[in-house]
Amino acid sequence: MALFGIWLAALLTLCIYSFLYKDNPLYKFAEHVYVGISAGYFVAAEFHNVVLPNLWIPLTTNFAHKYYLIIPGVMGLLVFFAFSRKYNWLLRFPISMVVGMGAGLSVTAFLSTDVLAQTQATLIPMNSLNNFLLVLGVLATLVYFFFSAEHKGFVGAGAKLGVWYLMIAFGAAFGYTVMARISLLIGRMQFLLGDWLHILK
């Protein structure tokens, strides 16, 4: 069975890589298999890992102490009204709850983690070259994104420096992206040459 799995994975990998030559039915077949299996796997996993242990089992085994779980259960069921033209307005209740809770959680988390903590981390003494470059970079980049004054003179020079900092950041991000894609190629090569063909040392 394991051997069958390896052969299947190898052939599907080759089907996907055939796209590098040109778009073709083999690639499309592998792509559709991937999307279909992922969706099916996700639905089954959600049911067995979330719905059963967190809702169904507590309600059926200990209803008196867990009766409040009916509320999220009903909210979850309301989602299926998306398929009804007449009653799809009921979908607004679970969606509003999810959006409200998500926004409430993420706004405070973002403010404390990304705004306050990052600002605090930039308020540093410029007693080393690293610190100086860091503070200068933040200020110059902020100047670039300040559009209420024309980018001329001192503001223009700051904005130009900001562009240089941005270019360096984009370059680093691009370099890392190339590394990530090559890593994926290496991973597939290790699988094809090692697990499948057994010609790797």
Place this chain on the structure above:
Amino acid sequence: MRNFLERLTRIDRRWIFLALGLTVALALLINVKLPMTVSGDVRQAYDLLEKLPEGSPVLFSWDYDPGSMPELYPLSAAMLRHAMRRNLKVVMMGHWVTGIPLIEKQVSEVIRVEFPDKVYGRDYVNLGYKSGQAVLVVTMAKSIADAFPQDYYKNKTDTLELMRSVKSLKDMGAVVSFSAGDPGLIMWIQFAWQRFGVPVTGGCTAVSAPEFSAYLQSGQLMGLMGGMRGAAEYEALVKHPGAASTGMSAQSLAHFLIVGFILIGNLAYFLTRKKEDK
């Protein structure tokens, strides 16, 4: 000469794909070894686990799927190996449903083979997958058993020996996330560290590594392993070279090839443009 340069600027990208594929395959087949140094970010993550007292509980979160295996699977193996050697108690879970079978693969390849004396429920626990993302983390800070009433094997979580002493996320010595996106490392920083003060470290795909540099610098993240390189460095620290160490040489050669293509392409472009301008 000019014809040749012009042809270079119009080269079919499929030849570049072929050259890249052949370079990687040859580097792996010949098993080229290139030197590598360990960066401070990776050492910081290593030190975080190294300095925890023996028996401390740590949470390992598998927040990736098979698509990111080449980068994150060797890293999770190396860190799991390190935690087991140090006799840390490992609680495993994941925010990505397709990552959960990878926990099982890792347990069977690392723990059961190299640490056969480790007992499930006492030394390590697999809580499995649960959706909910930030809500799940906040619930875990209140009670892990509420968030995960059952473990991966359908045991009641609060009946497991390890989970009797580890009631909430706040009991953890550290959180380690192997992250391929969202939900992942950023969410652990926002909630586990920023809200509950639990030290967070982990690895991410190379694509998202620059994003985390800011958190490293601000001290919100205790070390970071970016991509296959981070994994290879951690393998070097635990003195157990694996797939990432082997892959890094192929990685370096592929980068040489790409830099070569970029230089040749630019040279050909500028030389042909100069002649056109004349």
